[in-house]
Amino acid sequence: MTNHFNDLVKTLNQLGRKHDLAKVFNDLLTMGICSFHRTNILSRLQEKDEANEALYMETIKPYEREDLDIFAAALGILQLNVLDDPYSDLLGEFFMQHITKGQNGQYFTPPHICELMAEMQCGNLEDEGNRILDPACGSARMLLSAAKINHRNYFFGADNSNSCAKMATLNFFLNGLNGEVAWMNSLTMEWYGGWKINSNGLGILPIEKEQSEIWTDAPPKKKTEQQLSLF
Ligand SMILES: C[S@@+](CC[C@H](N)C(=O)[O-])C[C@H]1O[C@@H](n2cnc3c(N)ncnc32)[C@H](O)[C@@H]1O
Numbered sequence: 001m002t003n004h005f006n007d008l009v010k011t012l013n014q015l016g017r018k019h020d021l022a023k024v025f026n027d028l029l030t031m032g033i034c035s036f037h038r039t040n041i042l043s044r045l046q047e048k049d050e051a052n053e054a055l056y057m058e059t060i061k062p063y064e065r066e067d068l069d070i071f072a073a074a075l076g077i078l079q080l081n082v083l084d085d086p087y088s089d090l091l092g093e094f095f096m097q098h099i100t101k102g103q104n105g106q107y108f109t110p111p112h113i114c115e116l117m118a119e120m121q122c123g124n125l126e127d128e129g130n131r132i133l134d135p136a137c138g139s140a141r142m143l144l145s146a147a148k149i150n151h152r153n154y155f156f157g158a159d160n161s162n163s164c165a166k167m168a169t170l171n172f173f174l175n176g177l178n179g180e181v182a183w184m185n186s187l188t189m190e191w192y193g194g195w196k197i198n199s200n201g202l203g204i205l206p207i208e209k210e211q212s213e214i215w216t217d218a219p220p221k222k223k224t225e226q227q228l229s230l231f
């Protein structure tokens with residue numbers, strides 16, 4: 001991950017000289033989600049959607065052409081990282097080290113502890129179709145560790161931070177996890193937004209709370225349910 005992480009830092013810092021880095025990072029997440037919206041997983045062709053295009057155009061408005069090339073390069077680095085080091089969490093690492101620096105308790109669990117917890121909770125789930133939830137998922141690194149053990153389960157993440165929910169969504173998509181991310185308060189069940197990811201052959205699909213398996217808690221039950229974090 002180190003080379004790709006250093007490349008991501010260098011790349012986003014170019015934009016951070018002209019713009020607020022936290023906004024740049026959040027806009028990168030939005031652009032990534034818009035770029036893979038309703039995208040056929042195999043052909044990578046995208047279904048046209050006016051609301052998604054409007055969001056994308058609004059997001060890129062403050063930037064110049066050369067800035068957009070830098071965003072594209074950053075998205076490319078994220079994709080290369082998945083090829084070289086699948087299930088690693090470049091986004092969460094950047095977020096912790098360069099954006100929040102631990103504010104709001106947003107220190108994520110170190111990767112080897114994620115792997116240990118995933119192994120303890122999910123190591124015995126050798127079959128497929130189990131449902132694994134992290135109700136305070138941050139960038140979804142624990143779910144990535146669970147997917148590393150067995151990819152053929154369903155993964156569910158919720159977080160009340162918009163940036164975290166978007167990092168989790170992109171991490172799901174890029175690493176091929178099938179499931180759902182909810183931007184919601186897991187204690188009060190207040191809902192802000194959500195996405196189904198890699199379901200029905202489509203990339204990232206925004207959902208309403210009535211379509212959310214996490215919010216409605218009325219999924220067609222599939223085998224075992226595991227909760228990953230201690231929340
Ligand atoms: C310490 S981080 C852990 C993230 C992840 N589970 C991990 O182990 O790396 C805690 C996360 O909980 C989220 N959080 C805090 N209160 C929450 C709530 N009421 N509902 C959903 N998420 C919450 C924060 O935004 C933060 O991302």
